[in-house]
Structure formats: structure tokens, C-alpha cells
Amino acid sequence: MRAMGTRSYDAAAAAIRSSLTAGARDDQELIRLASLAASSHNTQPWIFERANGSILIRPDRSRRCPVVDPEDAHLYRSLGCAAENLIHAASQQQLRASVDFDESLDSVVIHLEPAADVEPTEMSAALTTRQCTRTAYDGRPVPDEELERLRATGSSESIECLIRTSSGDIEPIAELIDAGNRRQLGDKAWRGELVEWVRFNTTDALRRHDGLAGRVNAQPSLPTVLGRVLAPLVIRAESQVRTDRARLQSSAGVAAFVASEDSKASWVEAGRCYERFALQADLFGIRTAFINQPVEVADLRPRLEQLLDAEGAAQLLIRFGYADYAPYSLRRPVDEVTAVP
Numbered sequence: 412m413r414a415m416g417t418r419s420y421d422a423a424a425a426a427i428r429s430s431l432t433a434g435a436r437d438d439q440e441l442i443r444l445a446s447l448a449a450s451s452h453n454t455q456p457w458i459f460e461r462a463n464g465s466i467l468i469r470p471d472r473s474r475r476c477p478v479v480d481p482e483d484a485h486l487y488r489s490l491g492c493a494a495e496n497l498i499h500a501a502s503q504q505q506l507r508a509s510v511d512f513d514e515s516l517d518s519v520v521i522h523l524e525p526a527a528d529v530e531p532t533e534m535s536a537a538l539t540t541r542q543c544t545r546t547a548y549d550g551r552p553v554p555d556e557e558l559e560r561l562r563a564t565g566s567s568e569s570i571e572c573l574i575r576t577s578s579g580d581i582e583p584i585a586e587l588i589d590a591g592n593r594r595q596l597g598d599k600a601w602r603g604e605l606v607e608w609v610r611f612n613t614t615d616a617l618r619r620h621d622g623l624a625g626r627v628n629a630q631p632s633l634p635t636v637l638g639r640v641l642a643p644l645v646i647r648a649e650s651q652v653r654t655d656r657a658r659l660q661s662s663a664g665v666a667a668f669v670a671s672e673d674s675k676a677s678w679v680e681a682g683r684c685y686e687r688f689a690l691q692a693d694l695f696g697i698r699t700a701f702i703n704q705p706v707e708v709a710d711l712r713p714r715l716e717q718l719l720d721a722e723g724a725a726q727l728l729i730r731f732g733y734a735d736y737a738p739y740s741l742r743r744p745v746d747e748v749t750a751v752p
């Protein structure tokens with residue numbers, strides 16, 4: 412029974428990562444590939460809307476996480492991740508894409524223009540394979556040329572990607588992650604919000620197609636009611652601290668995305684830069700996972716910025732390294748994330 416559930420979960424995760432059937436409209440394919448992007452707690456907080464020659468990505472505020480993300484910064488960063496995927500997906504259809512954050516529409520606008528000289532970007536090959544891999548990595552260092560390529564790929568005019576690989580630089584950051592874990596896991600409201608997004612079994616995961624599935628994180632399957640009662644009791648700060656420490660130690664390094672200002676437009680841009688980094692990393696066989704605790708706990712953030720010598724606001728923090736792929740997360744069907752005209 413459990414094996415069958417696992418098989419149908421894996422089949423659903425693979426189906427959303429396969430091309431749509433013949434006859435599907437091209438913009439549906441763009442939206443499918445955009446929605447494979449990372450999003451905070453896999454909330455998929457986006458609504459795609461077709462407009463004249465463009466696609467808008469609007470925030471879906473019904474999917475907010477007010478405790479971990481009171482300002483909606485992660486929500487807009489998630490929209491940025493989807494926008495970056497959409498650009499690479501567009502290149503596969505010979506469409507030139509440019510991205511704006513439109514304050515008056517409160518949306519990311521992706522202008523699309525047919526152009527015979529546009530070729531599929533290299534990164535478009537990783538749209539269906541990128542994932543956040545939360546397992547331990549194998550400790551191997553990343554060659555300098557690849558580190559430099561990742562740093563450049565993850566940077567833009569307003570975002571600086573900072574990479575740290577030495578244990579001397581990483582240890583004080585690890586201490587901040589410990590402190591963040593203790594603060595977050597010691598907070599009942601934070602645990603409650605996390606549990607809302609955990610999908611405790613494949614039936615629940617396949618009903619919702621969102622959230623944090625046990626299959627992805629190698630957690631045992633539980634009836635939802637039991638999981639909701641047990642999870643807040645068994646998720647303990649000290650065991651999470653130990654797990655995250657070991658996973659960080661197994662990694663080749665950490666990367667931080669720092670913005671010159673803190674605004675909706677820069678949140679979107681930071682999401683774009685992370686997604687680009689992760690697509691490029693995937694092409695190198697390198698996995699990534701977020702370790703955002705010192706960004707999310709507001710009073711730890713200045714210390715993180717100081718440790719990084721950052722000239723600006725830290726937006727996202729990840730670890731990276733070599734590992735096999737883990738099971739993939741699910742996505743809602745394209746129709747569910749597309750606005751009806």
C-alpha cells in the first residue's frame with residue numbers, strides 16, 4: 412500500500428516535469444516550466460496571467476506565511492524564481508523575454524517577443540531537474556572556475572552573490588543558523604505554520620500538490636491528523652541543530668544573495684539570482700539547499716551581513732555541494748495557477 416502511494420507520488424512528480432501533451436498551448440508550457448521554480452515552503456504563491464504579448468506573475472496572498480515571512484519578502488522572492496524559469500522556458504520557444512517589477516500592478520511582468528536569433532539557453536536544460544536537495548552532500552570541493560561561474564551567474568546589477576568555502580568563514584555562520592533554529596523551533600506559532608504546509612502522507616500530498624512532502628524529506632508517512640498532533644511535539648530544536656550542522660559540514664560552501672536595497676523589486680531580483688545560480692549549479696552536478704534561518708529571524712540578520720562583509724541586505728542563504736538527486740516536490744496543475752481571462 413505504502414509502495415503504491417510512493418509510486419503514484421513519484422509518477423505525479425515526474426508528470427509535471429514532462430512536456431505537456433500535443434495540442435497544449437505554448438504559454439501553458441511556459442507556465443508549467445515557470446511553476447517548477449523554488450518557492451518558500453513550496454507554497455507556489457503565484458498566479459500567472461496572460462496579457463498582450465506578456466505574462467504577469469501576480470502574488471497569491473492566500474498562500475502567505477505570515478509568521479516566517481511577515482513582510483512577504485519570501486513570497487516576492489518566489490515570484491522572482493518563477494520569472495527566471497519563465498525566461499529560460501521562453502528561449503526554448505524562440506521568444507526574447509525581459510522582466511520588470513511593476514509596482515502599480517504589484518506584479519512581475521515578463522514581456523515576450525518572437526526573435527529568430529534566440530536560441531535555447533544552456534540553463535533551460537536544467538528547468539526540469541533543478542531541485543532543493545536537503546540531504547547530506549559528499550564533502551567534495553567545487554573547482555574554482557565553477558565557483559566563479561556560479562558567483563557571476565548568481566549576481567546582477569543590484570544583487571551580489573557572495574560565496575564562502577573556508578571552515579573559518581562558515582563556522583560563525585553555522586552558529587547563527589543554530590541560533591535561528593533554536594528561535595524558530597522554540598516558537599509555537601512558527602511550528603504551527605510549518606506544520607500547516609507539511610504533507611504527512613502521499614494521499615495528502617497528491618490531493619494538494621503543494622507543501623513539504625514527507626517523501627522529499629525522507630520522513631515516515633503518517634495519517635494527517637496524527638502528524639499534526641505529533642509533529643509539533645517531535646520537532647525539536649536540538650536535533651534540528653545537529654542535523655543542520657552535519658549537513659552544512661558535508662557541503663562545499665555557502666552562498667548569500669545580498670541586495671543593495673530592501674524592496675519588492677529587489678526581493679524579486681534576489682529570487683531570480685538564486686534560481687539562476689541553482690540552474691547553473693544543476694548543470695555542474697551541484698545541489699543547493701536553503702539555510703535561511705539567519706535571514707528570517709530579523710535580529711540575526713545584521714550579524715550575518717557583518718560576517719559576510721555585505722554591503723546591503725542579505726536576502727537568501729544557501730549551502731551547495733555534490734549529492735545525488737532526492738525525490739522531487741509536487742506542483743499544482745497549470746490550470747490551477749493560471750488566471751481565467
Ligand SMILES: Cc1cc2nc3c(=O)[nH]c(=O)nc-3n(C[C@H](O)[C@H](O)[C@H](O)COP(=O)(O)O)c2cc1C
Nearest residue numbers: 448449450451452453485488489542543701703740
Ligand atoms: C524564498 C524561498 C525561501 C525558502 N526557504 C527555505 C528554507 O528556509 N529552508 C528550506 O529547507 N527550504 C527553503 N526553500 C525551498 C523550498 O522549500 C522549495 O523550493 C520547495 O519546497 C519546492 O521544492 P524544489 O525547490 O525542490 O522544487 C525556500 C525557497 C524559496 C524560494
